[in-house]
Amino acid sequence: MTEVSCKTGVELLMDYLEGAVQDDVRTLLESHVDGCPKCAAFIASYLATPRIVREATAAAMPPELQESLLAFLRAQRGG
């Protein structure tokens, strides 16, 4: 691979954001994103997503699940 376009970039960005790309690929991506508002916006929205999902998940978590999770965490800490 010698070139990163938006099309290949978006696919690679998913790996990039998970830290799953080689250093040379990361360098190519970063230089592309530097000059590409579309990919920069994609990264920004991707980075914003996990927090939203986490909040939604926490809100949707049933009380009994929260309690068993807390019990698990307490057991881990005491373990």
Ligand SMILES: [Zn+2]
């Ligand atoms: Zn791009």
